[in-house]
Amino acid sequence: xxxxxxxxxxxxxxxxxxxxxxxxxxxxxxxxxxxxxxxxxxxxxxxxxxxxxxxxxxxxxxxxxxxxxxxxxxxxxxxxxxxxxxxxxxxxxxxxxxxxxxxxxxxxxxxxxxxxxxxxxxx
Numbered sequence: 001x002x003x004x005x006x007x008x009x010x011x012x013x014x015x016x017x018x019x020x021x022x023x024x025x026x027x028x029x030x031x032x033x034x035x036x037x038x039x040x041x042x043x044x045x046x047x048x049x050x051x052x053x054x055x056x057x058x059x060x061x062x063x064x065x066x067x068x069x070x071x072x073x074x075x076x077x078x079x080x081x082x083x084x085x086x087x088x089x090x091x092x093x094x095x096x097x098x099x100x101x102x103x104x105x106x107x108x109x110x111x112x113x114x115x116x117x118x119x120x121x122x123x
Contacts, residue, residue, distance in 0.1 A: 064079075093107065094107035
């Protein structure tokens with residue numbers, strides 16, 4: 001969490017000082033440039049974001065380790081990759097539905113249906 005508190009604001013600060021063409025990379029999606037009205041709000045966001053990460057990833061890795069032992073890093077990598085692929089497909093699909101129908105309504109309905117399906121598959 002300490003690295004997130006220190007590291008998360010840096011790309012935004014760099015982006016404020018140096019043009020994207022000069023620094024050779026664009027600011028990654030999700031990074032913040034201080035969209036909050038008060039500087040303290042940025043720190044509150046960073047702390048809660050860090051707590052959210054700490055609350056999910058380490059316990060998930062512990063569960064993987066319980067089931068997969070030494071293969072945990074490989075399993076975690078594949079799960080993470082599939083998570084990212086699913087997010088990309090969902091984002092593209094929602095945009096496609098929005099372009100085709102002029103509304104995100106059906107994309108939200110599909111997402112809700114998939115969440116219900118996933119909930120019924122869980123023990």
